[in-house]
Amino acid sequence: MNVTLTKAELADLLFEKVGLNKREAKDMVEGFFEEIRSALERGESVKLSGFGNFQLRDKPQRPGRNPKTGEEIPISARRVVTFHASQKLKAAVERLTDVDKRA
Amino acid sequence: MTKSELIVRLAARFPQLVAKDTDFAVKMVLDAMADALAQGDRIEIRGFGSFSLNYRPPRVGRNPKSGEKVQVPEKYVPHFKAGKELRERVDIIG
Numbered sequence: 001m002n003v004t005l006t007k008a009e010l011a012d013l014l015f016e017k018v019g020l021n022k023r024e025a026k027d028m029v030e031g032f033f034e035e036i037r038s039a040l041e042r043g044e045s046v047k048l049s050g051f052g053n054f055q056l057r058d059k060p061q062r063p064g065r066n067p068k069t070g071e072e073i074p075i076s077a078r079r080v081v082t083f084h085a086s087q088k089l090k091a092a093v094e095r096l097t098d099v100d101k102r103a
Numbered sequence: 104m105t106k107s108e109l110i111v112r113l114a115a116r117f118p119q120l121v122a123k124d125t126d127f128a129v130k131m132v133l134d135a136m137a138d139a140l141a142q143g144d145r146i147e148i149r150g151f152g153s154f155s156l157n158y159r160p161p162r163v164g165r166n167p168k169s170g171e172k173v174q175v176p177e178k179y180v181p182h183f184k185a186g187k188e189l190r191e192r193v194d195i196i197g
Binding site: 005013029048 | 104105106109112113116117119120124125127128129131132133135136137139140141142143144145146147148149150151152154156178179180181182183185188189190192193194195196
């Protein structure tokens with residue numbers, strides 16, 4: 001039963017379980033992810049207890065290589081997002097075996 | 104930003120909703136995401152990113168206190184890959 005959860009399914013859930021109308025449910029899901037993006041954009045980490053933390057990492061420039069041509073090109077300094085799952089989420093996922101996961 | 108701050112911000116976006124519904128909606132979304140991963144499903148949020156599971160094969164580890172060898176079984180760990188929009192908006196350096 002390996003499927004992919006998307007914004008559409010999350011909106012359906014808010015429509016069915018929370019009783020938001022379709023428009024509100026769609027906007028709520030969009031707003032949820034937009035608020036997380038905005039916080040990260042402001043340079044704030046995002047801590048969602050029970051789920052996990054989104055953190056920012058500043059990476060310095062490092063040497064890289066074009067894998068096709070072998071040419072050396074520097075990989076510029078950048079800020080990236082990292083996700084650390086909570087202990088609760090890690091424990092829930094760890095119980096899966098290859099039999100459960102057929103994706 | 105914490106979960107409760109996220110709820111406050113969303114409540115301000117939806118003044119027509121009662122605060123309890125916004126609170127419930129946030130918890131519902133997070134539970135649905137955790138449940139999806141816990142049953143081996145992927146999550147794909149366009150413009151935000153995707154969550155999937157990475158396989159870790161069984162290995163022989165060591166108890167750091169006693170030095171004793173222990174068999175660590177195979178497992179899956181959650182993995183997040185930021186989407187294009189998130190990557191670009193966050194990267195204020197590059």
